Amino acid sequence: MPDGGTGIGAAVKRVEDKRFLTGRGTYTDDINRPGQTYAYILRSPQAHAKIDRIDTSAAASAPGVLAVFTGADMQVGSLPCGWQVHSKDGSPMHEPPHPPLAQGKVRCVGDQVAVVIAETYAQAKDAAEKIVVDYTPLPAVVDMNKALAGGTLVHDEIGTNLCYDWEIGDEGQIDEAFAKAAHVTKIDIVNNRLIPNAMEPRAAVGEYDRATGEYTLYTTSQNPHVIRLLMGAFVLSIPEHKLRVVAPDVGGGFGSKIYHYAEEAIVTWASSRVGRPIKWTAERSESFMSDAHGRDHITHAQLAMDSEGKFLALKVETKANMGAYLSTFASCVPTYLYATLLAGVYTTPLIYCNVKAIFTNTVPVDAYRGAGRPEATYLIERLVDRAAREIGLSQVEIRRRNFIPADAFPYQTPVALQYDSGNYTATLDAALKAADADGFAARKAASEAKGKRRGLGFSTYLEACGIAPSAVVGSLGARAGLYESAEVRVHPTGSVTVFTGAHSHGQGHETTFAQLVSEKLGLPMDNIEISHGDTNKVQFGMGTYGSRSLAVGGEAIVKALDKIIAKAKKIAAHVMEASEADIEFKDGNFTVAGTDKSMAFGEVALTAYVPHNFPHQELEPGLDEKAFYDPLNFTFPGGCHIAEVEVDPDTGVVKVERMTAVDDVGRVINPMIVAGQIHGGLAQGIGQALLEGCVYNEDGQLVTGSYMDYTMPRADNLPSFSVGTESTLCAHNSLGVKGCGEVGAIGSPPAVINAVVDALWDLGVRDMPMPANPQTVWKTIQSARPAAAAE
Amino acid sequence: MPTVTMTVNGKKVSGEVEARTLLVQFLRENLHLTGTHVGCDTSQCGACVVHVNGDSAKSCTMLAVQADGADVVTIEGLANGDELHPMQAAFKEHHGLQCGFCTPGMVMSAVDLVKKNPKATEHEIREWLEGNICRCTGYHNIVKAIQHAQQTM
Amino acid sequence: MYAFDYHKPSSVADAVSALKGADDGKFVAGGQTLIPTLKQRLAQPSDLIDLGGIAELNGIAVSGDTVTVGAMTRHAAVAGSADVAGAIPALAALAGGIGDPQVRNRGTIGGSIANNDPAADYPAACLGLGATIKTSAREVSADDFFTGLFETDLAEDEIIVSVSFPKAEKAAYVKFDNPASRYALVGVFVAKTAGGVRVAVTGAGQDGVFRVPEMEQALAANWSPDAVAGIAVDPGTLNSDIHASAEYRSHLITVMAKRAVAAAG
Structure with missing residues (x-):
């Protein structure tokens, strides 16, 4: 590591901060192209309706209007789904078309019906009010059980609302185990639907160059190359070499900016019709009804145990809401990112899970921070909490009895995954200490003296990230490989630009990735630039999601750096007239072993570009290397989250008094950034547990359509967090890194709800739905009181 | 169209705007000061907070014509040349930002807080931030940054 | 937001005549409710008459057993007023809890009670203290002023001048x-x-x-x-x-x- 500490493990202050702190970031809506026009998208106010007629004539002649397009004009490909899941009978999932502009029918509130392009946004919006759409309303189906029962069909042509009926495990074997169990704990769980709410609303600027036939799309994306591929190949038939996608500074994603959205295709397509660049920026109310939502599962689960509280078998039946259309990765979330996680940190030998994915007249649901893993974790940890209470074990003891031991790795679970490393006892012990669990009883007594209730809740969780080995996901239906690419370009004067296919939208890649370069090449941070987000600059990329940027993208950078060092050694050997095998590289210097001959990295770089006496048959000029890295396995972060809450039984208000997280995220490159990622995840997890919930009414109207009704976590909803890491190294990547982006959101919701249940157990409360907002908690207490009295 | 004249970041500026133009639109579109952001349409997220005559205000909930004659400071006007304002420096030091989108409004709001209540407790800081929503940081490091700036401002 | 014409009179009389001269005019005070409403296109006034330029509507006065708050006085000013805190601490505390700091820096008591949002705070103080509302035309008691959801006893062209609260x-x-x-x-x-x-x-x-x-x-x-x-x-x-x-x-x-x-x- 160079002086000043900028290598692996250093809490380097972020490189990207200065531009953000001075208002000089460049987000998509900050981009203005010459001759730019503005799009307003007319959306369906109906949850489900036939479009009989659209009259755009008055809008088309309104002031400033350049064009109005409807689905009749925009006959293009369907927005594709990237993962094909097969039902248990072997049949492929149903993939109904998802047109960018509605074709004769709307299927959810917010569905795109028409687009107005005008000189100003206000003119486009004014004109859109003049569009007359005649709808024949159809009954809407919002509830998954009703959707399964049939009747109203979201997509008539497939004859069912069941997208797929998938399973993992052997149901017969499981039932035998249940028959022999000493105790069975059952639970019904709803994993509440969430609306991601990255603070930057989605935006897109489409531009067409008539002279070259090239399209450019600036968009709020976590993965510009994926958008180029999906939109270019499947929707608009634009070959990659004629389509540039730029995702500049992006204001948060949390999954919601992975997907290819209709608006991207609309502005790109329309820019060539109008002949001018077109900008679309979502208003927040549009974000609520057009960004893919998250979670939304209903689950019944049973856990079989022996007389000692050892888990024998787990049986899970889940219904997962897909919304009105299949979003880009919707299908894999409740299957391969959920059911394969159901072993958690426990040695449960038999697991069966059935998942029914269901279409409803709601906004499409896809991955949101954690994606599948929070749902699995919530289920397991609520079930374990309940089981402990039923069989009279402490929350700590039941977990210790069932942990996968630290010496059991690699550990093969019954649900496909093989964990490479972990130490769940270590994270539990560290968390118990950090949370001062021993002092809880005294704090509880103090709360009770004030008329409040205090509870302690645990979650010992595991997740799979670093998504993902292409061979594995390919065999499971992914239509993409999930490698990452990198290019390290050493400039003649020794500074370095790294091009990465990962995309930073808050994660601090410009700092963390530069630290990898600093560590490997011995360069100061100032000499290193990280470039991302532009398909014309970066060779290829699969983007950032699933906590993959470091474990996959970082490894690709390391691989390219290793190639740079190997090439540089060749050059150094040539210049210093030594054998390549004798060249050593340390602290930015190449030396010949056993001599005092030495060359600085910068000298080698300059020589690479001034190759006056290179033996060109053996040694190419230049110092620029590319690499693709495909991981060997998922990575498996895990840990222990402990929530301590105080409940006011008079109002139902839950206050998180302490939130402790001890996570195993593998090797930590920048502890400051890792802690920040965990803080943010915890806030979203606490948000899911206590505050956030998307509500549709029976007619399919979105009731929580703005911050007036959708409860975002604010500063005064949250405590300061106690965050620590207790790491084991990932066994299959060179850095030993696992990932930290999602752990906070995955681990925390069950800890919080378990704490609320703990606080209210003596009042007869046995379960608590999310979000445990004041009204819900108060009502739950009211309905529990008679039951408690009867006990 | 009405003409508005105001001082923005110490410079006198004027422009013709429709009466319905919001202050934030005037800043972003007429003056190309794109550091002030729009994160919602219900005046709740605070990404658009600027200072108007010394007080923090939501520039999305104010017409440009209402700011006629006012002294407006945006995030672009906070630093002294290359030297960050102590609040900006504190946000960097304590990792009080991730994606950076809420950051300009958050910083402008925080500066107003420290000016008005230099000794605000953690509880008071969190309450003050009611009008600023951040989705990335969980507020933990924002609070730490503001506490740091209480010492340096 | 729909287009409208904007006026900024400097006296109450001018404001009233500006409204009378408009097809469907509306007064704007601090705008913290009206502007979001306009942004959502839930209202379409032909003219907006900004009361922000009328000096006489601004200020706090304590005299005898009465605290009088000018209609255009910002929530933050009421919350931060030592006079109000000394006379009716509950009123200062209420003002300090309205919305968020930025809303309090712009929002006004007159705007709040004229709008009579069923979830607004100031109407509770007016009714709870038995305040008297002085308008461009008359004085009216809080009991008579609030007449229903978003409804008050104000005439279209009537402007709130001040609100007087008795000490408690x-x-x-x-x-x-x-x-x-x-x-x-x-x-x-x-x-x-x-x-x-x-x-x-x-x-x-x-x-x-x-x-x-x-x-x-x-x-x-x-x-x-x-x-x-x-x-x-x-x-x-x-x-x-x-x-x-x-x-x-x-x-x-x-x-x-x-x-x-x-x-x-």
Whole structure:
């Protein structure tokens, strides 16, 4: 590591901060192209309706209007789904078309019906009010059980609302185990639907160059190359070499900016019709009804145990809401990112899970921070909490009895995954200490003296990230490989630009990735630039999601750096007239072993570009290397989250008094950034547990359509967090890194709800739905009181 | 169209705007000061907070014509040349930002807080931030940054 | 937002005539509710008459047993006023809890009560203290001023000039926030003044802010939290939404009333 500490493990202050702190970031809506026009998208106010007629004539002649397009004009490909899941009978999932502009029918509130392009946004919006759409309303189906029962069909042509009926495990074997169990704990769980709410609303600027036939799309994306591929190949038939996608500074994603959205295709397509660049920026109310939502599962689960509280078998039946259309990765979330996680940190030998994915007249649901893993974790940890209470074990003891031991790795679970490393006892012990669990009883007594209730809740969780080995996901239906690419370009004067296919939208890649370069090449941070987000600059990329940027993208950078060092050694050997095998590289210097001959990295770089006496048959000029890295396995972060809450039984208000997280995220490159990622995840997890919930009414109207009704976590909803890491190294990547982006959101919701249940157990409360907002908690207490009295 | 004249970041500026133009639109579109952001349409997220005559205000909930004659400071006007304002420096030091989108409004709001209540407790800081929503940081490091700036401002 | 013409008069008289001259004019005070409403295209005034240029509408005066707050006085000014805090601490505290700091820096008392949002705070203070509202045309008591959901006794072209609050022997306002919007889900203002005991509730009523005579009588006889503990407002008269059913609101009114009485001392 160079002086000043900028290598692996250093809490380097972020490189990207200065531009953000001075208002000089460049987000998509900050981009203005010459001759730019503005799009307003007319959306369906109906949850489900036939479009009989659209009259755009008055809008088309309104002031400033350049064009109005409807689905009749925009006959293009369907927005594709990237993962094909097969039902248990072997049949492929149903993939109904998802047109960018509605074709004769709307299927959810917010569905795109028409687009107005005008000189100003206000003119486009004014004109859109003049569009007359005649709808024949159809009954809407919002509830998954009703959707399964049939009747109203979201997509008539497939004859069912069941997208797929998938399973993992052997149901017969499981039932035998249940028959022999000493105790069975059952639970019904709803994993509440969430609306991601990255603070930057989605935006897109489409531009067409008539002279070259090239399209450019600036968009709020976590993965510009994926958008180029999906939109270019499947929707608009634009070959990659004629389509540039730029995702500049992006204001948060949390999954919601992975997907290819209709608006991207609309502005790109329309820019060539109008002949001018077109900008679309979502208003927040549009974000609520057009960004893919998250979670939304209903689950019944049973856990079989022996007389000692050892888990024998787990049986899970889940219904997962897909919304009105299949979003880009919707299908894999409740299957391969959920059911394969159901072993958690426990040695449960038999697991069966059935998942029914269901279409409803709601906004499409896809991955949101954690994606599948929070749902699995919530289920397991609520079930374990309940089981402990039923069989009279402490929350700590039941977990210790069932942990996968630290010496059991690699550990093969019954649900496909093989964990490479972990130490769940270590994270539990560290968390118990950090949370001062021993002092809880005294704090509880103090709360009770004030008329409040205090509870302690645990979650010992595991997740799979670093998504993902292409061979594995390919065999499971992914239509993409999930490698990452990198290019390290050493400039003649020794500074370095790294091009990465990962995309930073808050994660601090410009700092963390530069630290990898600093560590490997011995360069100061100032000499290193990280470039991302532009398909014309970066060779290829699969983007950032699933906590993959470091474990996959970082490894690709390391691989390219290793190639740079190997090439540089060749050059150094040539210049210093030594054998390549004798060249050593340390602290930015190449030396010949056993001599005092030495060359600085910068000298080698300059020589690479001034190759006056290179033996060109053996040694190419230049110092620029590319690499693709495909991981060997998922990575498996895990840990222990402990929530301590105080409940006011008079109002139902839950206050998180302490939130402790001890996570195993593998090797930590920048502890400051890792802690920040965990803080943010915890806030979203606490948000899911206590505050956030998307509500549709029976007619399919979105009731929580703005911050007036959708409860975002604010500063005064949250405590300061106690965050620590207790790491084991990932066994299959060179850095030993696992990932930290999602752990906070995955681990925390069950800890919080378990704490609320703990606080209210003596009042007869046995379960608590999310979000445990004041009204819900108060009502739950009211309905529990008679039951408690009867006990 | 009405003409508005105001001082923005110490410079006198004027422009013709429709009466319905919001202050934030005037800043972003007429003056190309794109550091002030729009994160919602219900005046709740605070990404658009600027200072108007010394007080923090939501520039999305104010017409440009209402700011006629006012002294407006945006995030672009906070630093002294290359030297960050102590609040900006504190946000960097304590990792009080991730994606950076809420950051300009958050910083402008925080500066107003420290000016008005230099000794605000953690509880008071969190309450003050009611009008600023951040989705990335969980507020933990924002609070730490503001506490740091209480010492340096 | 739809297009409109903008006027910024410098006197109350000019403002009234500007409104009379408009097809469908509307006054804007701090704009913290009106501008969001316009942004959502929920209103389409032909003209907007900004009261921000009228100096006479701004300011706080304490005289004798009365605190008078000019209509265009910002919430932050009321919250930060030593005079208000000295005379009616509950009023300063209420103003300091409206919206968020940026709303308080722009929002005004006149705008708040003219709009009479059923979840606004100031109507509870006006009704709870028995304030008098002075307009460009007359003086009207708070009891007569608030007439229903977003409805007041104001004529279209009538401007609020100031609000006068009598000092209270005891007073407090306790609010339970809507977790999402942070508006009052239930807010209860209790006061013991020379004119008697008053209990005003905002956030909950189907017709906006209202008084609770049963609680007033109970507190007049016995000023203690216990006195109101057994009194519940009929849920049939209360709002219901995803954040709070009428039953929950009814329960919260009692709890907040108890806490307000305790806070008032």
